[in-house]
Amino acid sequence: MIVVRNLHKAFGDVKAVNGVTFEARDGEITGLLGPNGAGKTTTLRMLYSLLPPDQGEIRIDGLDPTRDAMEIKRTLGVVPDSRGLYSRLTARENIAYYGELHGMREAAISARIENLTATLDMADFIDRRTEGFSQGQRVKVAIARAMVHEPQTVLMDEPSNGLDVMSTRALRHYIRSLRDAGHSVVLSTHIMQEVAALCDRIVIIAKGEVAANGTAEELLERSGCDSLEDAFVKLIGSEEGLLA
Amino acid sequence: MKGLITVFRKEVRENIRDRRALFNSLLLGPLLFPLLFVGMMWFLESAEKERAEKTLELPVIGAEYAPSLIRFLEQQGAKIQPEPENPEEMVRSQEVPVVIRILPEFPEKWNEGLPAPIEVISDPSRQESNAPIRRVKGLLYGYGQQIGSLRLQLRGVSPQLASPIMIKDVDLSTAKSRAILAVIFLPYVLMITAFTGATHLAMDTTAGEKERKSLEPLLINPVPRWQIMTGKMLTTTVFAMASLALTLVSFRIVLPYMPVGAFGMDLTLGLGTLLKILLTVSPVAILAAALLTLLASFAKSYREAQSYMGLVILIPMIPSLIFMANPIKAETWMMNIPLFSQNLLIGEIIRGETVALGWYGMSIASTLAIGLVLAVLAANLYNRPKLIFSSS
Numbered sequence: 001m002i003v004v005r006n007l008h009k010a011f012g013d014v015k016a017v018n019g020v021t022f023e024a025r026d027g028e029i030t031g032l033l034g035p036n037g038a039g040k041t042t043t044l045r046m047l048y049s050l051l052p053p054d055q056g057e058i059r060i061d062g063l064d065p066t067r068d069a070m071e072i073k074r075t076l077g078v079v080p081d082s083r084g085l086y087s088r089l090t091a092r093e094n095i096a097y098y099g100e101l102h103g104m105r106e107a108a109i110s111a112r113i114e115n116l117t118a119t120l121d122m123a124d125f126i127d128r129r130t131e132g133f134s135q136g137q138r139v140k141v142a143i144a145r146a147m148v149h150e151p152q153t154v155l156m157d158e159p160s161n162g163l164d165v166m167s168t169r170a171l172r173h174y175i176r177s178l179r180d181a182g183h184s185v186v187l188s189t190h191i192m193q194e195v196a197a198l199c200d201r202i203v204i205i206a207k208g209e210v211a212a213n214g215t216a217e218e219l220l221e222r223s224g225c226d227s228l229e230d231a232f233v234k235l236i237g238s239e240e241g242l243l244a
Numbered sequence: 245m246k247g248l249i250t251v252f253r254k255e256v257r258e259n260i261r262d263r264r265a266l267f268n269s270l271l272l273g274p275l276l277f278p279l280l281f282v283g284m285m286w287f288l289e290s291a292e293k294e295r296a297e298k299t300l301e302l303p304v305i306g307a308e309y310a311p312s313l314i315r316f317l318e319q320q321g322a323k324i325q326p327e328p329e330n331p332e333e334m335v336r337s338q339e340v341p342v343v344i345r346i347l348p349e350f351p352e353k354w355n356e357g358l359p360a361p362i363e364v365i366s367d368p369s370r371q372e373s374n375a376p377i378r379r380v381k382g383l384l385y386g387y388g389q390q391i392g393s394l395r396l397q398l399r400g401v402s403p404q405l406a407s408p409i410m411i412k413d414v415d416l417s418t419a420k421s422r423a424i425l426a427v428i429f430l431p432y433v434l435m436i437t438a439f440t441g442a443t444h445l446a447m448d449t450t451a452g453e454k455e456r457k458s459l460e461p462l463l464i465n466p467v468p469r470w471q472i473m474t475g476k477m478l479t480t481t482v483f484a485m486a487s488l489a490l491t492l493v494s495f496r497i498v499l500p501y502m503p504v505g506a507f508g509m510d511l512t513l514g515l516g517t518l519l520k521i522l523l524t525v526s527p528v529a530i531l532a533a534a535l536l537t538l539l540a541s542f543a544k545s546y547r548e549a550q551s552y553m554g555l556v557i558l559i560p561m562i563p564s565l566i567f568m569a570n571p572i573k574a575e576t577w578m579m580n581i582p583l584f585s586q587n588l589l590i591g592e593i594i595r596g597e598t599v600a601l602g603w604y605g606m607s608i609a610s611t612l613a614i615g616l617v618l619a620v621l622a623a624n625l626y627n628r629p630k631l632i633f634s635s636s
């Protein structure tokens with residue numbers, strides 16, 4: 001469960017995040033939707049405690065990232081915008097490294113990797129060095145290493161970026177399975193269809209502020225539009241960045 | 245500390261698989277420098293020998309004025325060449341290293357018993373002509389001595405009267421202390437090796453990690469950043485030390501192939517000496533790892549980091565260059581200066597001197613102190629978000 005209240009972050013004169021407020025519940029997929037540069041990545045970075053907020057409050061299962069950074073990092077699984085893998089290590093070694101950094105025991109790590117290999121369909125390449133992996137394979141390894149310690153809360157920054165249709169389908173399937181297992185999932189995206197297909201709750205962010213917040217039905221109702229696409233355009237006030 | 249060890253183990257494993265890391269740290273320094281050294285020595289030696297053994301071809305102007313001198317020169321093995329048209333030009337264009345000119349007044353002065361003039365035309369600023377010039381002057385001087393003695397004897401004077409003093413050389417230098425070149429060259433190579441051994445790792449684990457976009461996800465793990473950075477610096481230090489140790493071993497192996505007499509007699513680098521030298525330079529590996537990591541952490545990419553490194557590699561060269569230009573006697577206070585103290589200490593060790601334990605202690609402590617200060621700075625650098633995200 002994530003609670004964000006009145007979050008602010010500025011870089012020099014640029015106000016990247018300017019009063020963002022939303023909640024992400026357990027057993028739900030929350031989508032942060034907005035054009036490029038709207039402040040989604042900055043918001044997520046403050047959630048996973050890599051950036052300190054200038055102002056505002058964040059609680060993840062009651063913990064504050066500015067004060068309990070280590071504790072929060074243990075409960076979070078993060079697939080950030082940067083998903084660099086170590087190309088001289090195999091997929092398995094990449095994932096195991098993160099397990100060790102989480103202080104997991106070797107037996108627990110290998111059992112968990114077996115499990116993730118099956119779930120994410122990685123058997124073909126789990127013992128290959130990640131040099132030359134396809135975009136889809138990379139994302140799978142990045143997700144697996146983020147999930148190795150079985151985090152309750154999952155944050156994903158543009159998870160389907162660069163994926164083909166089949167990989168995207170598999171990814172969506174996996175994200176839904178996380179929700180069904182009771183995890184709180186927050187993902188950011190600039191692709192409207194992704195939110196429509198996946199998210200239980202939608203937070204529309206534009207220019208560092210929340211333009212609208214609610215379920216798909218609520219957004220349709222509030223905007224008075226027939227289709228989600230029209231509703232987004234109306235709520236954001238422009239078509240910029242919404243056409244996938 | 246578990247996180248630190250995990251990072252260390254992973255970096256070692258990853259870099260052992262990296263050909264570039266192995267080449268830079270474990271091959272380049274340890275192989276290149278000793279080979280370069282041996283090659284240089286052989287080249288110097290053989291060039292010197294060739295010049296010493298070659299028949300001296302000597303163009304003479306005015307040979308007819310001093311036929312007995314010419315005979316003397318020929319007896320001594322010089323090959324007298326006919327009079328050249330433009331001797332100055334010949335020397336200037338390096339056609340011959342030296343030409344002698346016997347002036348027309350030579351016979352007159354000679355017969356009067358006055359110093360008879362001979363010009364030696366040469367360009368001593370050319371290194372390679374020094375040997376022939378020395379030989380020609382030595383021959384002329386010898387001839388002069390011989391004739392001088394004869395003249396004195398003819399007048400019933402003992403030639404010894406003309407030599408009021410006799411100089412005897414009492415040489416106290418040991419074979420090892422003659423190893424000047426090694427004393428300068430080995431510390432120089434070791435200082436540079438500590439830095440070259442650390443460079444690739446320092447860049448790859450910081451700027452490289454940023455460039456591959458794996459730094460951000462790494463820092464989301466529940467491990468304090470100072471532990472992550474220290475794990476990386478530890479890997480860099482270990483590679484730099486391995487590089488130093490291998491360089492020493494490799495020197496040990498090539499020494500027997502040195503030309504005889506390059507260092508006086510025996511510079512064998514026994515195991516004890518090797519260990520002493522390694523102990524002396526090890527703190528430099530830590531210093532280098534910390535300094536290079538600190539600098540590379542500011543770079544956005546491997547390439548950018550590389551552009552800083554060109555300047556940094558000058559740092560370990562400075563003390564050696566000072567030392568080469570102005571060899572000074574080691575004194576206690578100098579042991580507090582990192583890099584400089586190692587230069588002096590290695591010199592003392594090679595020369596076979598007994599080094600006071602206090603000197604080792606001061607050198608190690610001062611170098612470690614500065615290394616640790618830099619390491620603490622580097623370890624906390626990624627607490628600044630600006631440096632983490634500067635690539636995106």
